[in-house]
Amino acid sequence: xxxxxxxxxxxxxxxxxxxxxxxxxxxxxxxxxxxxxxxxxxxxxxxxxxxxxxxxxxxxxxxxxxxxxxxxxxxxxxxxxxxxxxxxxxxxxxxxxxxxxxxxxxxxxxxxxxxxxxxxxxxxxxxxxxxxxxxxxxxxxxxxxxxxxxxxxxxxxxxxxxxxxxxxxxxxxxxxxxxxxxxxxxxxxxxxxxxxxxxxxxxxxxxxxxxxxxxxxxxxxxxxxxxxxxxxxxxxxxxxxxxxxxxxxxxxxxxxxxxxxxxxxxxxxxxxxxxxxxxxxxxxxxxxxxxxxxxxxxxxxxxxxxxxxxxxxxxxxxxxxxxxxxxxxxxxxxxxxxxxxxxxxxxxxxxxxxxxxxxxxxxxxxxxxxxxxxxxxxxxxxxxxxxxxxxxx
Numbered sequence: 198x199x200x201x202x203x204x205x206x207x208x209x210x211x212x213x214x215x216x217x218x219x220x221x222x223x224x225x226x227x228x229x230x231x232x233x234x235x236x237x238x239x240x241x242x243x244x245x246x247x248x249x250x251x252x253x254x255x256x257x258x259x260x261x262x263x264x265x266x267x268x269x270x271x272x273x274x275x276x277x278x279x280x281x282x283x284x285x286x287x288x289x290x291x292x293x294x295x296x297x298x299x300x301x302x303x304x305x306x307x308x309x310x311x312x313x314x315x316x317x318x319x320x321x322x323x324x325x326x327x328x329x330x331x332x333x334x335x336x337x338x339x340x341x342x343x344x345x346x347x348x349x350x351x352x353x354x355x356x357x358x359x360x361x362x363x364x365x366x367x368x369x370x371x372x373x374x375x376x377x378x379x380x381x382x383x384x385x386x387x388x389x390x391x392x393x394x395x396x397x398x399x400x401x402x403x404x405x406x407x408x409x410x411x412x413x414x415x416x417x418x419x420x421x422x423x424x425x426x427x428x429x430x431x432x433x434x435x436x437x438x439x440x441x442x443x444x445x446x447x448x449x450x451x452x453x454x455x456x457x458x459x460x461x462x463x464x465x466x467x468x469x470x471x472x473x474x475x476x477x478x479x480x481x482x483x484x485x486x487x488x489x490x491x492x493x494x495x496x497x498x499x500x501x502x503x504x505x506x507x508x509x510x511x512x513x514x515x516x517x518x519x520x521x522x523x524x525x526x527x528x529x530x531x532x533x534x535x536x537x538x539x540x541x542x543x544x545x546x547x548x549x550x551x552x553x554x555x556x557x558x559x560x561x562x563x564x565x566x567x568x569x570x571x572x573x574x575x576x577x578x579x580x581x582x583x584x585x586x587x588x589x590x
Contacts, residue, residue: 200349203230215492217279220357224275227353227362231268234346235261238339245332249383252319252398254332256312257339257379260372260405263308267301267368271361274298278455291455295419298361302412305368309406316398323395336380343372360419364412371408375401425451430587433461436490437497440483442467442476444502447530447548449587459493466530469501476501500531509534512543512576519569525561526550530583543569543576546583558582 204211208222242258245251274297282289347369354362382397434446445466452460465483467476480497488495503509513532520527532545547565549558559582566578 199345200352203349204353214357220359221275221279223353223357224278224359224362225272227350227365228268228272228275230349231271231346231365232265234342235265235268238342239265241335242339245335249329249332251332251379251383252312252315252395254336254379254383256316256398256401257336257372257376259312260308260375260401261339263304264365264368264372266304267365270297270300270304271365274361288454288460289458291458292420294359294361294455295416298364298416299413299420301361301364301368302409302416305409305412306406307409309402309404309409312402312405313399316395316402319395319398321395332383333380336376336383340373340376340380343369343376347373360416364415367415368408368412371404375404378404419453422453425453425587427587432491433463433487433493433495436487437463437465437483440479442471442479443483444468444504445500445530447500448498448583449585451587459491460496461493462496462498464498464500464530466500466502468505469503470505471501512541515573516543516545516569516576516578519572520547520565523565523568525553527561527565536577540575540577542579544579544581546581548583548585551584 203226204223207226208219210216210219211222213219214223238261239258242254242261246255246258274294277293278289278291280290347366350362350366350369353359354366378397378401382393385393430449430451433449437443437446443465446463447466448462448464450462454460465480467479471479476499480499484495484497487493509532512534513529516529516532520529527550528548529545530548532543535542535544547562549561553561562580562582566580569576569578
């Protein structure tokens with residue numbers, strides 16, 4: 198309820214999440230709320246940590262300070278992400294958001310490492326930790342606030358498809374666990390004299406580092422070029438096939454230049470009998486409408502397919518039958534025939550799954566050629582190896 202109130206109060210046209218200005222407003226809201234909440238938590242926990250002499254509470258306080266710094270980085274990244282494209286960056290600056298999330302993850306790891314050292318020192322030289330109700334109530338309130346911040350950032354992140362904000366949501370959820378552990382150590386200090394504060398501090402620090410490594414992995418993937426979501430790929434395919442005249446789609450390649458900047462290229466198969474001018478107009482129309490509908494930049498290559506030749510259809514069925522017997526998820530496209538019934542070159546592209554290492558591609562192709570020749574001696578297969586760059590459901 199509070200989240201919805203803040204969104205409606207501070208974000209104009211909040212439902213238009215595809216708009217870059219609205220998206221930026223979501224980022225600003227999440228960043229400002231994160232800075233204010235985490236600075237308040239840092240100040241309160243650090244003061245209490247000094248008063249009760251608890252390294253675990255102080256470690257949790259510094260963790261909140263790193264969260265505030267993360268929110269500042271998020272604010273800066275959303276400002277820079279919305280910067281328009283220029284000569285040096287023709288696809289814009291959208292990937293800055295991924296880089297900012299990476300910086301946040303490194304800060305989290307650094308904080309965890311520093312407090313491992315402090316906690317080990319506390320274990321070696323234990324000091325008394327005193328329980329008081331003010332600390333108990335502050336830590337309990339901190340847990341409640343962090344739970345809300347996690348849901349708050351997750352809702353904002355999912356609304357605009359932001360990896361950085363979803364990473365912040367995960368970080369807030371990890372803070373709930375760390376603060377809960379600190380609170381437990383504080384309660385246990387009432388009954389035991391064992392230097393639990395230092396050990397709990399180590400546990401908290403290790404968890405902080407673990408969260409940092411997970412955040413690094415999640416934010417590194419888009420920078421490396423992770424596979425697009427299957428639902429997004431299928432949506433592109435179905436919209437392309439919805440145009441009368443398009444009978445197939447292959448060679449889909451998707452480049453991500455930021456959450457709102459996506460370049461897509463694909464091959465659209467059309468009947469070879471279609472008038473070339475009509476086919477060109479069809480492809481142009483599909484490019485424009487799908488680009489606008491999905492908020493992408495779509496480029497289509499036109500592939501003419503002979504759908505009337507019974508011989509081609511029969512040969513394709515025979516080749517597909519052989520591929521099914523090979524035991525791999527192999528598929529073909531752009532099949533052509535040169536020759537006659539007694540001897541013909543069968544030319545096609547064969548898509549090899551990513552489970553097959555690149556070093557084994559030629560071996561697989563050779564095995565396919567031999568299998569085809571054994572079953573259909575009149576065929577001379579000429580194969581071009583292809584890879585799929587999109588995951589389908």
